[in-house]
Amino acid sequence: MPEPTRSEVLNEISASIARLSNLPESEITEGQLLVVDLKLDSLAIYELVVDLEERFGMQISNEDAEGLETVGEAVDYVLMRLSAAQ
């Protein structure tokens, strides 16, 4: 299966965050802070993590999840993990 592009990963993450935050997907941008701007609490961050694990077939530790501050960092992280698994 071809590796997803940056924009595909961003779309997946935005869709997940939109579901968790009740914000329209179009309002979610790479620079936004997950906790401060998007008001995701610990449970919502872990929901996002489980979505990413299921969608991209990877295992993400709590430590890694807590290190992700922005939407863009989450995109970079997924891309880095997918690239490392190739």
Place this chain on the structure above:
Amino acid sequence: MTLNEILAYQSISDEGASEMDDQKSHVNDLLLEIFENILVTEQKALRRGSFSDLSIAEMHTLEGIGLYDAHTMSETAARLEITTGTLTVAVDKLVRKGYVERLRDEADRRIVRVKLTRKGKLAYRLHTKFHTLLVERLLLPLDETGKKTLIRTLETIDGFVREQYRRYNITED
């Protein structure tokens, strides 16, 4: 040694023994309080959170099942150091509450595996975070030497308690 010297020595010894008793009593109180308070705090944190229908024992069963694995019932029971009968009862409840699912082994349909559901994974992660925060707060005021001393002391306590556990387990068997 004169009588006065013996009495003086006795008095110092008694003082030392009394101090020792105070120390033992203090260590005993601390151990009991730490043990009790961690359990109570864990339970209260669970009750307040999104997984208030879970008991601490059930949470620890989820930990024994593991975040990603799908072990057999006997493997999971061994990890938790409980009987498969006890695990079956616990898993039945956790399945009803939506935290665990049973899966038939693809290669051998007679084998049943247990796995966390999405809800189970979220509870597991939040509980792990609780423990991480607890440890972070505990270590925060300590410098590197303090941390090493604490770890050494805890390892000694752990070794001792494990040894006692093994002894009593053997006696019961």
